[in-house]
Amino acid sequence: MGRATTRGRILRIRNGSVDERADTLVVEEPLEIRVNGKPLTVTMRTPGHDFDLAAGFLLGEGVVRRAEDLKVIRYCAGATEDGSNTYNVLDVSLAEHVPPPDTSLERNFYTTSSCGLCGKASLDAVRTRAQWPVADDRVGIGSRILMELPDRLRGAQRVFDRTGGLHAAGLFTVEGETLAVCEDVGRHNAVDKVVGWALRQGRVPLRGSVLMVSGRASFELVQKAWMAGIPTLAAVSAPSSLAVELAEEAGMTLVGFLRGASMNVYTGIDRVLLEEGSGHAEELTT
Numbered sequence: 001m002g003r004a005t006t007r008g009r010i011l012r013i014r015n016g017s018v019d020e021r022a023d024t025l026v027v028e029e030p031l032e033i034r035v036n037g038k039p040l041t042v043t044m045r046t047p048g049h050d051f052d053l054a055a056g057f058l059l060g061e062g063v064v065r066r067a068e069d070l071k072v073i074r075y076c077a078g079a080t081e082d083g084s085n086t087y088n089v090l091d092v093s094l095a096e097h098v099p100p101p102d103t104s105l106e107r108n109f110y111t112t113s114s115c116g117l118c119g120k121a122s123l124d125a126v127r128t129r130a131q132w133p134v135a136d137d138r139v140g141i142g143s144r145i146l147m148e149l150p151d152r153l154r155g156a157q158r159v160f161d162r163t164g165g166l167h168a169a170g171l172f173t174v175e176g177e178t179l180a181v182c183e184d185v186g187r188h189n190a191v192d193k194v195v196g197w198a199l200r201q202g203r204v205p206l207r208g209s210v211l212m213v214s215g216r217a218s219f220e221l222v223q224k225a226w227m228a229g230i231p232t233l234a235a236v237s238a239p240s241s242l243a244v245e246l247a248e249e250a251g252m253t254l255v256g257f258l259r260g261a262s263m264n265v266y267t268g269i270d271r272v273l274l275e276e277g278s279g280h281a282e283e284l285t286t
Helices: 050-060 143-155 158-163 187-200 219-227 241-250
Strands: 005-014 017-026 029-035 038-045 070-075 089-094 107-111 167-173 178-184 209-213 232-235 253-259 262-267
Touching (some): 029 050, 038 050, 050 089, 050 219, 187 209, 187 219, 209 219, 219 232, 241 262
Parallel strands (some): 029 089, 209 232
Antiparallel strands (some): 005 017, 070 089, 167 178, 167 209
């Protein structure tokens, strides 16, 4: 199995002091995902939770809907020229009742860790038809619980503590209970991992849940949340205009700049329940 971290030598300069020492680096390696033996995509990721990553990716693309749609996920033996296994190629066998991916979704090219949508022909190709509606999921979440989520997410980032170089995504209940937290060099991969975990656990659709991400809220992350039936997405940084547009279309609650005792609620404001000591509505929406 691949490792999430490795060691390297660095020259550290601090306040005029110079020393050479070992440092922990986050690993970034390619993962090729095949479906029924046919290559579908290659993404740069941090090794770990690879099966969840593949499952979450296929859910986000609309290929699968439930755990029973997945028959077997396995690493491909003999993936290299010398016949060894690099654990960087895996194959997903779909259940007999699941049709193979539409050719328009195939991404047989290199995808960077910073962008899970590179190579899409158009925006329309990204707007996969959502399989789980979220607009009718009216479960609210208290503003104070929302404000606690960044610290809970950060507290679960074990690899970040050693490297300082990973994104994180976490699934939480509206009571603030942690369901799953995953880290990855790519934001979209971290989300795929937690969503894939939920899919394989039979928890999709994730009604009444909150997806918390450590970076910004992009269009692709809103799409992945929508496809998993998650009604609320919160981020410590800014959303893009397209993310806000899609969240509004989906009927999702989108929260940005969630830091300390402040946040901006961009869509689905009615799900955020203001509580004493958490500020006024004007502060939460500006």
